[in-house]
Amino acid sequence: MLLAKAGVDVHVFEKKPYVGGRTSTLELDGGFKFDLGPTFFLYTRVLEELYRTVGKEFRDEVEMVRLDPQYRLLFGAGGQIDATGDIERMSAEIAAISPEDKDGFARYMEENQDKLERFRPVLEKAFNSWLDLIDPAFLKALPMLRPTKSVDQDLQRYFSDERVRLAFTFQSKYLGMSPFRCPSLFTIVSHLEYAYGVWHPMGGCAAVSQNMAKVATELGAQIHLDEGVDELIFEGKRVVGIRTKTGEHRADAVVMNADFAHAMTNLVPDKKRKRWTDKKLDKKKYSCSTYMLYLGLDKKYDTQHHTIYIPEQYAEVMEDIEDRQVLSDHPAVYVQNPGVTDPSMAPEGKSALYVLVPVTHQSENVDWSVQRTAYREKVLDVVETVFGMEDIRDHIVAEKIVTPDDWSAVYHVHKGATFNLAHGLDQMLHLRPRNRFDEIPGMYLVGGGTHPGSGLPVIYEGARITSKLLTKDLGVSFDWTVPEPAPASVPATNPKPADGTRGYDEVA
Numbered sequence: 001m002l003l004a005k006a007g008v009d010v011h012v013f014e015k016k017p018y019v020g021g022r023t024s025t026l027e028l029d030g031g032f033k034f035d036l037g038p039t040f041f042l043y044t045r046v047l048e049e050l051y052r053t054v055g056k057e058f059r060d061e062v063e064m065v066r067l068d069p070q071y072r073l074l075f076g077a078g079g080q081i082d083a084t085g086d087i088e089r090m091s092a093e094i095a096a097i098s099p100e101d102k103d104g105f106a107r108y109m110e111e112n113q114d115k116l117e118r119f120r121p122v123l124e125k126a127f128n129s130w131l132d133l134i135d136p137a138f139l140k141a142l143p144m145l146r147p148t149k150s151v152d153q154d155l156q157r158y159f160s161d162e163r164v165r166l167a168f169t170f171q172s173k174y175l176g177m178s179p180f181r182c183p184s185l186f187t188i189v190s191h192l193e194y195a196y197g198v199w200h201p202m203g204g205c206a207a208v209s210q211n212m213a214k215v216a217t218e219l220g221a222q223i224h225l226d227e228g229v230d231e232l233i234f235e236g237k238r239v240v241g242i243r244t245k246t247g248e249h250r251a252d253a254v255v256m257n258a259d260f261a262h263a264m265t266n267l268v269p270d271k272k273r274k275r276w277t278d279k280k281l282d283k284k285k286y287s288c289s290t291y292m293l294y295l296g297l298d299k300k301y302d303t304q305h306h307t308i309y310i311p312e313q314y315a316e317v318m319e320d321i322e323d324r325q326v327l328s329d330h331p332a333v334y335v336q337n338p339g340v341t342d343p344s345m346a347p348e349g350k351s352a353l354y355v356l357v358p359v360t361h362q363s364e365n366v367d368w369s370v371q372r373t374a375y376r377e378k379v380l381d382v383v384e385t386v387f388g389m390e391d392i393r394d395h396i397v398a399e400k401i402v403t404p405d406d407w408s409a410v411y412h413v414h415k416g417a418t419f420n421l422a423h424g425l426d427q428m429l430h431l432r433p434r435n436r437f438d439e440i441p442g443m444y445l446v447g448g449g450t451h452p453g454s455g456l457p458v459i460y461e462g463a464r465i466t467s468k469l470l471t472k473d474l475g476v477s478f479d480w481t482v483p484e485p486a487p488a489s490v491p492a493t494n495p496k497p498a499d500g501t502r503g504y505d506e507v508a
């Protein structure tokens, strides 16, 4: 979208017969529709800006519904929280399970808003070398980084009850990391949810990918589906094009969106790389993976849109995933039931249930050919007993299982690490693969493997960073100033919430 708007002749070559990658739709017989991957849409501000940059209003293009409560948290240790950005209601939810933590929420929100404001310039710029670390924006944000603290340690400043902390730390899993290890910078992720909302794009998250493809096409980009890149064409060190089933396609620049480590090991000869050789990639830290059940049910369940179960043994579960790399006996199960918000996801009187369990990325300790069905039983036991769906097994009429092996083999995700390279400080900023890929002249990166990192809003920001670098290198002048929003375009489904939480108006 951005490059086409800037006047660049853009051709997108996509291996699958549909757009969106992990942000696409999975359909099962009987009219059941699922998000394949992402289900939480956060911080729409970035998309708002990208759309406005190309002369569109995101809100006019995709219908977005803000969820309130944004999700229900069920604690294995007892109690539950219906999470909401409304300070008063959320403080009451917290007080119900831990009275002494009641006032922590308002303080957490205030301090993290400040943290976000300070860190935003860092997330919005390219990190081309370690010299960028002495940039004023980064130095200003540095004290907030608390580099030696984890998300969980930082949250102890606000909340004494472990369950309450978990309500604000489990989001580290979006980055594929344990909150006990994830750098404290990322307390801003849960803040983004509370301050700017958790949104559901009507039709599922793929509606956003599909709309971006439509807009890009309108702007002149050509999208070639079912036409994967088989080979990169090099002249000396420089990449000068790609080869697909229809032949050679020469270009002034190649932007790579495929999963970084997968593409490096499959498309770029090892001898052309120094920092990211196969051997070095093997030593990098990767995010967790996910075990998925997509269930079509001939019964309507009215559970929350998002429900997350956090077992009492959560710290142990994180160690199972990251350190021992084994399957946990206490799965932390997340269930999405989008039909309660969006009738297009399941036929009348039925439910399309998305069940996700964070698990280790591919490891020799887990044989998924055995666990594919064995783990299903364990996970369904949790859904039955904890989520109050005792009869679920009797109502499954369509089903698909996706394991880390499938993420790797079918969706081309290295080690099945669905959230890409981990986000420890040793693999961030200039230490992450760079947007202007310095190993290969002519190559640029987008997606979760480059700066700023994984997760949709961040990935969209990364696309803007890369587009700015690329237009500059191509000598294409483009005004990147984001135009003011068009006030008349706010659709009725997205008013500013009356309860004082932030709506589209503030985000815009």
Ligand SMILES: Cc1cc2nc3c(=O)[nH]c(=O)nc-3n(C[C@H](O)[C@H](O)[C@H](O)COP(=O)(O)OP(=O)(O)OC[C@H]3O[C@@H](n4cnc5c(N)ncnc54)[C@H](O)[C@@H]3O)c2cc1C
Pocket (backbone or CB within 6 Å): 013, 014, 015, 016, 019, 020, 021, 022, 023, 036, 037, 038, 039, 040, 041, 042, 174, 227, 228, 229, 230, 257, 258, 259, 290, 292, 356, 412, 418, 419, 446, 447, 448, 449, 454, 455, 456, 457, 459
């Ligand atoms: C189960 C799950 C749940 C998630 N939940 C959330 C969430 O709630 N919120 C959130 O923000 N994030 C979430 N994520 C993370 C999010 O999905 C990813 O960070 C993001 O989608 C990755 O985008 P990407 O562009 O890097 O990769 P992808 O979306 O995988 O895109 C890469 C594209 O490259 C294509 N490709 C690969 N090889 C080739 C080739 N040789 N030639 C041509 N094309 C090729 C692929 O087909 C694909 O379309 C989730 C991920 C998963 C798997």
